Amino acid sequence: MSAANHQTGLSAPTDLDPEIAAGTWVIIPVYNEATVISDVIGSIRTVFPNVVAIDDGSTDGSWDQVRRSASHPLRHLVNRGQGAALQTGTDYALRQGAARIAHFDADGQHRLEDLCRMVEVVASGECDIALGNRFAGDVSQVPPARRVLLRAAVLFHRIASGIELHDVHNGLRVLSRRAAERMEITADRMAHASEIIDLVARSGLPVQEIPVTIRYSEYSRAKGQRWTGGFRIMFHYLIARILG
Amino acid sequence: MSPFQIVLLVVLGGMVAFIVQAVVRGRLGRPAGAIWLIVLGVGIIASIDPNSTTALARRLGISRGTDLILYVLVLAVLQGFLIFYLRLRRVRRELTILVRRLAILEAPSNRPSDAPAPDAATGRSEA
Numbered sequence: 001m002s003a004a005n006h007q008t009g010l011s012a013p014t015d016l017d018p019e020i021a022a023g024t025w026v027i028i029p030v031y032n033e034a035t036v037i038s039d040v041i042g043s044i045r046t047v048f049p050n051v052v053a054i055d056d057g058s059t060d061g062s063w064d065q066v067r068r069s070a071s072h073p074l075r076h077l078v079n080r081g082q083g084a085a086l087q088t089g090t091d092y093a094l095r096q097g098a099a100r101i102a103h104f105d106a107d108g109q110h111r112l113e114d115l116c117r118m119v120e121v122v123a124s125g126e127c128d129i130a131l132g133n134r135f136a137g138d139v140s141q142v143p144p145a146r147r148v149l150l151r152a153a154v155l156f157h158r159i160a161s162g163i164e165l166h167d168v169h170n171g172l173r174v175l176s177r178r179a180a181e182r183m184e185i186t187a188d189r190m191a192h193a194s195e196i197i198d199l200v201a202r203s204g205l206p207v208q209e210i211p212v213t214i215r216y217s218e219y220s221r222a223k224g225q226r227w228t229g230g231f232r233i234m235f236h237y238l239i240a241r242i243l244g
Numbered sequence: 245m246s247p248f249q250i251v252l253l254v255v256l257g258g259m260v261a262f263i264v265q266a267v268v269r270g271r272l273g274r275p276a277g278a279i280w281l282i283v284l285g286v287g288i289i290a291s292i293d294p295n296s297t298t299a300l301a302r303r304l305g306i307s308r309g310t311d312l313i314l315y316v317l318v319l320a321v322l323q324g325f326l327i328f329y330l331r332l333r334r335v336r337r338e339l340t341i342l343v344r345r346l347a348i349l350e351a352p353s354n355r356p357s358d359a360p361a362p363d364a365a366t367g368r369s370e371a
Contacts, residue, residue, distance in 0.1 A: 074351050
């Protein structure tokens, strides 16, 4: 049996232990996602009661949607970027006693069943950090240009962070409380994904990559990173590494 | 002395007065004030006797005084950019800390964490 959302296509098996689901706080940074965010949050809440959605200074009315649909709506009065929003949500969830933290993108490109599997892996104690890996399964949905860009990012991180991962810019992550407490994201903008990889490498905690499927809709493609964005991320990441 | 030299000297003299006043009133530290006065002093000397920059340039192995001034300006501008970038970066970080803290302070954390899940089909809660 599965809970499905017709608009976003999000679906998930509902056999996840309710106690594990309740202990997992799903963090969703939101920036100008008014058209999809209610559906995304609504679908997640069919399994996970604790959804912390952080409106990151949206200008399209996303806050109204977040306030109505999230169990824990938070708001950045000024846009500070996805990294800052993730850290705000994490700090909040840890204060509320979260046992696990999950990161989930607001544009509906992640699948709830993937999140559930990742949560199960972390909850079972197999690892402290579960990272989504879109290249472990069917990659036909990944647009060729995006594939090249992401492969380049993987190579870059293999050199810069010394960690051997296969999908370093996947926004679907699950962290144990211990792992979340050890990580402090300081990169405001999109360079946070690279910073998280560094933090994962430095944490010394067991990591697992879990095969996931990313749904590339017209909407998520329009919101995704471009080549120029990739170079900007690399620049900010290197500056942060040099200047601390 | 050309009119331009006179204008330059007036501007540089005004800046010297401003720096001295800032140091006296404690708005600028003495080391920073001293550096500014040295830079302005060099500017005043170069304005009164432009050939002095050429003499200095030749001592440093550069043929023309204008080239020396250009090189120094390029270095000064680069340093200025770096200082501004670092300050901007710090201010951005401080802003992020404030915005994040405010978001948590204003969170409706008294709301029950196990609020009823929204309808699966519409994705909307009744609240």
